[in-house]
Amino acid sequence: MQIFECPFCGERNETEFHFLTEAGKERPEPAEEVSDSRWAEYLYLHKSPRGKTSEIWVHIPCGEFFILQRDTVTREVYQSISLQDYQTKKV
Ligand SMILES: [Zn+2]
Numbered sequence: 001m002q003i004f005e006c007p008f009c010g011e012r013n014e015t016e017f018h019f020l021t022e023a024g025k026e027r028p029e030p031a032e033e034v035s036d037s038r039w040a041e042y043l044y045l046h047k048s049p050r051g052k053t054s055e056i057w058v059h060i061p062c063g064e065f066f067i068l069q070r071d072t073v074t075r076e077v078y079q080s081i082s083l084q085d086y087q088t089k090k091v
Helices: 036-044 083-087
Strands: 003-006 010-013 017-022 052-059 064-071 077-082
Touching: 003 064, 003 077, 064 083, 077 083
Parallel strands: none
Antiparallel strands: 003 010, 017 052, 052 064, 064 077
């Protein structure tokens, strides 16, 4: 059992969180010209790197999305950042 930190609620049990996708994926554009296979790749394929990674998660009880930076091998959590702070480069 792991403890993750929601940037809005604080530390909570991992069962309260849901993985959404890798952070930093670029949405293919223009949407009307993107093939079905490219959309499927964008939506469903993940690199799943070993080691330090940045991912988008949601804390289910509060419904907030955030960036979770963690190590997939050691399970160490480095930090949790709200999407707003991440996008405005406050971190
Ligand atoms: Zn929360």
